[in-house]
Amino acid sequence: MNNRCALVSQVIPFSCVDGPGSRLALFLQGCNLRCKTCHNPWTIGRCNDCGVCVPHCPHEALNIQAGRVWWQEEDCQKCDTCLHLCPQQATPMALRLSVTDIVTQIRQVAPFIEGITVSGGEATTQLPFLVALFSTLKADATLKQLTCLVDSNGLLSETGWQKLLPIFDGAMLDLKAWNNDHHRFLTGRENGLIKQSIRWLAQHQRLTELRLLVIPGHCDYLENLKPLVTFIHSLGKIPVRINAFHAHGVYGDAAAWRSATAEDVEPLAQALEKEKISVIRPARYL
Ligand code: SF4
Ligand code: SF4
Structure with a gap:
């Protein structure tokens, strides 16, 4: 076994909000975006x-x-x-855990879960660990039935995704804004590589879900509906999950932004459904 280590901020043995079914969710420390709307801003730095x-x-x-x-x-x-x-948006409580440490935890809950989801921070910033973990699970006769998913911001090159392709089942990706400038305002980075990742994953049957985030007053999807719909149609039959922004846990300017309600989400949800796009609405609003 390749016993690489990762810096881990949290392990949740049973999660029902990090992909389909009950899943062990592993949150890695460190992110390459700086989203104003991050709910766990202390997972961004190291x-x-x-x-x-x-x-x-x-x-x-x-x-x-x-x-x-x-x-x-x-x-x-x-x-x-x-x-x-913490001035680094980090935590002193992150743990350095090896593939063996994580596989031991997965074994304890394996009969009760459908799979594992690696999230963050940004999971793919610790790509060698991710590859080692998923390869170990897929090679283990008693664990290979578990699906291996990544919850990602999509800021990874095609070369990086290719390393995961043989050993993972899919990724859930966010597209936080359609326009580059607005994406940079919300996250600190442009979205060209993210759109490229979304397309590449869809072409390789690894895009589990596309996620859009409705932030009242800071959302550009409806004004770019035509190119957004064309983009989503080009991906094939991919479910689109609409998340509703809520300010809980957020640092900085966005902590004062209004949380999204059903009235904020519905215009986008209905506009996409009118274009025959399958939409998953927020399970709850805060
Ligand atoms: S020592 Fe504490 S304040 Fe300093 S970077 Fe680490 S977690 Fe942050
Ligand atoms: S008890 Fe100390 S280490 Fe634990 S969360 Fe509070 S400040 Fe951090």
């Missing part, structure tokens, strides 16, 4: 051991030894003080 958070932990669960920050899980009360103070 801890550089600056020590800023250490003296502020109210439960003395953090300390510095030999220039490295150490987290004492048994003392941590999950108060999130350290997350809010």
